[in-house]
Amino acid sequence: MKPQVADQIKCKRKKNPVGFICVCVLPTFLLTLTFTIIPTFRALWLSLTNATSLGLNSKFIGLENYEYMFQDEYFVLALKNTLKLMACVPAITIALALVLAFIISQSDLKERGLYRTAFYFPNIISLTVVSIIWSFVFHPTMGILNSFLNGVGLHVWAKSWLGDTSTALWCIAVTLIWQATGYYMVMHIAAMDGISNEIYEAATIDGAGPIHKLFSITLPLMKDIIGITFVLALSGTINLSFTLSKVMTGGGPNGASSVLLQYMYEQGFINGNFGYAMAITVFTLTISIVLSMISRKLTNNES
Template structure:
């Protein structure tokens, strides 16, 4: 066997096991989800019945699904905007200013990103607790007890409370990404701008953001997809979709249809919709931010 043939054999030996695992545990199940979404199927042992697009048609006549979609849309809009803005501002402050506690702040801001989503959900459930929660207790100490409420039990505040939790969890992660990007920007640009009289805010607007724009575009897509996936754990533990479905999101409704109602065909149709929805959102985000990258 020649050296070239041995190299090809070695590469194949390294790649084929991973490729087989990907096909068996990723590609094939995904194709099965798409295929089964056209069937009425209540679970293992029950013969699936082909119903065409009925699951998808029923989806858009399902009031609970439409409410869950609206709630998901709210989180997709609010969470990425505030998460990335906070991350970008914090990253700029920690890299562009001389703070002795810079390392401490980096650690504190990044710490929530390494916590389990379950731990974060339980922690914030205690913070929002109407009687023993830190938030209401703190408001009472400040003389704002009249504004204390059941934050997770009120339809007016529950989505905002969940959004704050998601923002707190993710902001530190994106901050570290932005800090790495800012560190790669030539200090000469800031020095020249400072000599020309540009304030720190103007340097942030005209140097930092334009130089980080490609990274920002990528993090927007990451953040949107993160909301779709992480919100399932947060909502399930903190509110279980309540009160009265006002915090229901698409992924929690999918889970209920599959494992509570045994309506697997309909759940898979929702899964296909979520996949298409995330792809479309990513394409729209990429298109809307493309002009700023030129």
Template sequence: MNKKKEKRRFIILCLAPAVILFTVFMVYPTINVFLMSTLKWGGFSDEKTFVGLNNFLILFKDMNFIRAFQNTIFVIVVVTIFTLALAIIFASILVREKLKGQNFFRVIFYIPNILSIVVIGAIFSAIYDPSANGLLNSFLGLFMGKDWQGIPYLGNQSIVMYSIAFALIWQAIGYYMVMYMASMSSIPAHYYEAAELDGCGKIKQFFTITLPLVWSNIRTTLTFFVISTINLSFLLVQVMTTGGPDGASRVLLFYLYDQAYNNASYGYGMAIGAITFIFSFLLSAVINKVTEREEYEF
């Protein structure tokens, strides 16, 4: 009995710091967001008025919020599909084709991930410079002729979200590619050798061997990536467009920040935060359920 008690105490002592930190920095702030979302409060005064669910009722009639929500969904869908698809394809090519300088490509692809999102925003702001002297416009000008005026990539409402999505894709591909390369490298080579003897081509091998055997890794990274995209999209929008032009690039977290700190509507901003939390939680649950399948071992 004494040994069991000592073991239990040891486990409690080991877990206690993590539980305390999680409660203080995660659970309490989350609960506090929901509590503040029921208030009409500027954030910098002592005047707080309880309004119940009124902030949420206003929220769902707010076209700016609806537009920010649509932009967030657009970013999640487009960036997730292209980033993970390209990362898996590049990882498969580098692992299966046994290219020389594999480590070199790993480093080159990974570099964008170690850069600050502020630096990435500055880089792409220069690339998207609307003048004819901008990097992308200068390149296109070689084919368009002398009268080429350039495209305002961050100043055009119809393409600004595509421009931001491309920057997010570029930033994330290398990180996930390296993760998938690690998983693919551990797949026994004799699986592919047996498949080749059966006349199975490389594309079919990819879908019948590679993809099923790294699926658990893909599931994990998919949930992680969706949540991180919601966060990173805010930072990139803040650096590159500050929500413009005319609110066309606002995403949920940027609109939260704008309402809470620029418009002094802290309670309303926390309502946006509560909706974002619920949306993220439900989306993660849906992704886990949809991608659930039998795991293969090797």
């Protein structure tokens, strides 16, 4: 009897319910096609034209938009700013998130649940609200930061943080780190809790301290997760810096805190240069995808 039943099951599993699969997969994929894939390819095509928001007489102009891009000093500035953010924000965010996750997951502090909630909280707030609140943290006269500096006697350091070309971008970086750390921390906690306690116990018996455990057990076992979160953080930095730059500084002063997507928005919706904006879109998308591929490869090679 038994083998027969098994055969039946195998038979059934091989035959696919075609109708069911179509109903489940096709509508979803159709939506993705309409609202993700087609627009992406459209961006690719339009980046080779001189389309404007008025939609009149768009002509194929080849790679001219791309050539112009690197002569456009404001584009180059936006690119540099974005690269600066990408160089520091994901690394700091992930490092902080790992340390905090390790403490919460491994320490015996009674209140660790509270820390988890508290650190995760900034992440759920609307980025617009975050931007506005942090604009006031950095506000020259009534901001928390300057009041604090004045309070501890460092009047010299106080300045108009968002209005200064040398600091505006770093204000955005700090805000990005502040709001993202908790999110990646929760992801890391989930992965760390998945590591069997026996390994840690064995390490404790061998006399390993917490820092030793972090570097020789937790991090190697979490390589894949860290790779994924790092890529997410890179992509997130490009993406989220738009809202912060738009709301906190408007890209100013004089482009000092403009980022790629913010410049794209300006070119597209304020100047109406759809073709050129699209070239910036494609460029940004390429950076994001290439970077994610590189870091995926790196994490795969190490393991």
